[in-house]
Amino acid sequence: MAHYGGKTNFPTIETYGLAMKLESLRYFHLTHQCGSIRKAANRLHVAPSAISRQIAILERELKLRLFERNSGGVATTAAGKILARHTESIFRDIDRAQSAIDDLKGLRVGEVTIYTMEGLISNFLPWLLSSFHSRYPGIGFNLIAAPTDRIIEAVVRDEADIGITFNAKARKELVVAARYTEPVSCIVSPKHPLAQERPVTLKSLSKYPLALPNESFGLRQLIDAVARRRGATLKLLLTTNSLELTKTVAATGAAVAFMPPFTVRAEVARGELCCVPVDEREFRILHSDVCIHRNRELSHAAQAFLHAIVTAINRLQRG
Numbered sequence: 560m561a562h563y564g565g566k567t568n569f570p571t572i573e574t575y576g577l578a579m580k581l582e583s584l585r586y587f588h589l590t591h592q593c594g595s596i597r598k599a600a601n602r603l604h605v606a607p608s609a610i611s612r613q614i615a616i617l618e619r620e621l622k623l624r625l626f627e628r629n630s631g632g633v634a635t636t637a638a639g640k641i642l643a644r645h646t647e648s649i650f651r652d653i654d655r656a657q658s659a660i661d662d663l664k665g666l667r668v669g670e671v672t673i674y675t676m677e678g679l680i681s682n683f684l685p686w687l688l689s690s691f692h693s694r695y696p697g698i699g700f701n702l703i704a705a706p707t708d709r710i711i712e713a714v715v716r717d718e719a720d721i722g723i724t725f726n727a728k729a730r731k732e733l734v735v736a737a738r739y740t741e742p743v744s745c746i747v748s749p750k751h752p753l754a755q756e757r758p759v760t761l762k763s764l765s766k767y768p769l770a771l772p773n774e775s776f777g778l779r780q781l782i783d784a785v786a787r788r789r790g791a792t793l794k795l796l797l798t799t800n801s802l803e804l805t806k807t808v809a810a811t812g813a814a815v816a817f818m819p820p821f822t823v824r825a826e827v828a829r830g831e832l833c834c835v836p837v838d839e840r841e842f843r844i845l846h847s848d849v850c851i852h853r854n855r856e857l858s859h860a861a862q863a864f865l866h867a868i869v870t871a872i873n874r875l876q877r878g
Contacts, residue, residue, distance in 0.1 A: 586614060587625060591643045595632030623638040624636050655858050672703070673701070673719060673864075674723070675703070675722070675723040676710070676723060687867060707725050707775075711724060714733060720861035721864070721868070723849055723850070732854070737849040740846045743845055744819070744837060745817060745836075746809045746835075748811065749830060750812050753767065761782070772798075773800050796814040
C-alpha cells in the first residue's frame with residue numbers, strides 16, 4: 560500500500576459518527592502497521608510528536624485508547640483494531656483513485672496484491688510475472704502465500720485484488736474469473752515404493768508416513784474428510800503451513816505428499832518427484848480458482864494482470 564506524506568489540508572470524513580481528519584487516520588494507520596510511533600514517523604518524514612498528537616486527537620474524539628505504549632513501541636487495542644480494519648479500506652480506495660487518475664494520464668503504474676496457494680509460486684506464477692513485467696515494467700506485485708481460508712478472507716476484506724484458491728466453496732461475495740480442474744495425486748520420490756504403483760487408495764497409504772499441510776488448507780480438509788469416510792488412519796511425519804516443505808520432504812523419500820500434478824511439473828521433468836494417481840472419487844473433482852470480489856472495481860493494473868492469468872489458466876486447462 561502506498562503511504563502519503565507531506566503537509567496537505569485534507570477534507571474530513573465521517574467515521575463512527577465523528578468528524579475525523581484524514582491526516583489523523585493516516586498517521587494512526589501507519590502506526591498500527593509499523594507497531595511503533597518512531598517507525599511511522601520515519602516513514603512519513605515527520606516528527607514522532609506529530610504522530611502522537613494526531614493519535615491523541617482520535618483518542619479524544621473516540622473516548623477510547625487506540626494504542627497501549629510499551630518499551631518496544633505500541634500495541635493496538637481492541638478499539639484500535641476495529642478502526643484499523645476501516646482505515647485499511649479507506650487508504651486502499653485512495654490508492655485505487657490514484658491508480659485511476661494515473662490511467663487517465665496514460666501511466667502504466669500501480670501495484671497488484673495477490674493471495675495464492677503456495678504450490679503456484681514456484682511452478683506457475685514466476686514465468687507469468689516475468690512475462691507481464693516485460694510488458695508493464697511500472698507495475699509491481701505484492702504476493703502472499705496463504706491457505707485457502709485466508710485467501711478467501713483477504714479477497715472478501717479487500718486486502719487482495721486477486722485470490723487463487725484450492726477447492727474452495729462458493730461464496731456470494733466472490734466471482735470466479737477462471738477455474739483449473741485437475742485431480743490431486745500422491746507426490747513421492749522416484750525411489751519410494753509407491754512410485755511403481757498405479758493407482759493407490761487413501762487407505763492403502765496408512766503404512767506410509769505423510770507430509771501434509773495443516774488444517775487451514777483446503778487440501779488437508781479434503782484428505783481428512785476422505786480418510787474419515789474410509790476409516791483410514793493416517794501416519795503423519797510432518798504437519799506444516801508450507802506446501803513447498805511437504806514437496807521437499809517428499810523428494811527426500813521420507814514421506815508422501817499430495818498436490819495437483821501441475822504444481823510439480825518442473826520437479827517431475829527433472830526426475831526429482833513422481834505423481835501417483837489416487838483412486839478416490841473426491842480426489843478427481845478438484846479445482847483451483849482465480850477469484851475477485853463481486854462488488855469492487857479492480858485497478859487498471861489488477862485488471863490487466865487478471866486478464867493475463869485468466870488467459871494462462873485457460874491455456875493450461877486446454878493442455
